[in-house]
Amino acid sequence: MSKQTCRTTRRRFLQGAAATTAAFTIIPRHCLGGASAPSDKLRIAGIGVGGRGAGDINDVAGEAIIALCDVDEGRAKGTFEKFPDARRYKDYRVMLDKEEGNIDAVVIGAPDHVHAPAAMMAIRKKKHVYCEKPLTHTIYEARALTQAAKEYGVVTQMGNQGHAGEGIRLTYEFIKDGAIGTVREVHGWSDRPIWPQGIERPTDRPPVPKTLDWNLWLGPSPERPYHPAYVPFNWRGWLDWGTGAMGDMAVHNLDPAFFCLGLGSPDWVEAEVDNRYKETWPQWQILTYHFPATDKHPELIMKWFDGGKKPPRPAELEEGRNLGSNGIIFLGDKGTVMCGSHAGAPVLIP
Known part of the structure; x- marks a missing residue:
């Protein structure tokens, strides 16, 4: 591939979301000194592909969607069906370990409390990362990711769409x-x-939906009983998970x-x-x-x-x-x- 093509790809990356609400591109391996790929398509894995993450994956549908991960099969059903050839996972740790040699980049659209651990694992495997906003759940996590991205030399972008x-x-x-x-x-x-914000934690214990792996959804956060007051959207107002x-x-x-x-x-x-x-x-x-x-x-x-x-x-x-x-x-x-x-x-x- 010519140097001109690599420069164009870099410009595309920096343009971020100029064309669509959340579109983005990441520099291919061959422009960063890696082995030449059989095509110009990036090999992408998605973490959290229902909700907002579905939009992020759809905006890169022209690339090679290799693997998709979501803890709620029901919420991710539409994305799974749109990319039938992508391998499916519930645990992003398992996916990143198994697909390490098959992917170039990771798109993270999971809840806030998962951003940092998922992005850090991907970065340490030298995968480029697009992560939805807010970048992390805490200031410390943001500083740690910044240092890791520099150390491992990967390309990163946060889903701050208006900036482009x-x-x-x-x-x-x-x-x-x-x-x-x-x-x-x-x-x-x-x-x-x-x-809802400024409310008390619910005390009733409804059953966990069959499509949801609640323990994986909790991830690194404190253990809490499942409640629909938290998922799929209202976790944003709770200190454990949102900002x-x-x-x-x-x-x-x-x-x-x-x-x-x-x-x-x-x-x-x-x-x-x-x-x-x-x-x-x-x-x-x-x-x-x-x-x-x-x-x-x-x-x-x-x-x-x-x-x-x-x-x-x-x-x-x-x-x-x-x-x-x-x-x-x-x-x-x-x-x-x-x-x-x-x-x-x-x-x-x-």
């Missing part, structure tokens, strides 16, 4: 061209959670702030919540991040609102224009930029 769109780049141009002056405050928000509204949507809606302003780490954070809960994330929260001045930006405040809370309406916002259910606002000395969810449809205000 045109909206975030237009926002960047607005800010860097000085259209709103110096940005000193940023507000991001989401209508999430759209699942709440912020982990679900701030990764999208605050991403433009980090990308456009070059933000590093805050030096202090303040949290306002409706209450503290032992088992779940709060019903709503307002988080304030303070970023000290650097050579990239002045002292800056960033706020996050969820659970029905929203930032103050900018005085310059035209009558009849709503903030929307999700978005971000950059407040500058000379004006304001407002984006929708995933940095979509940025507009200058006024």
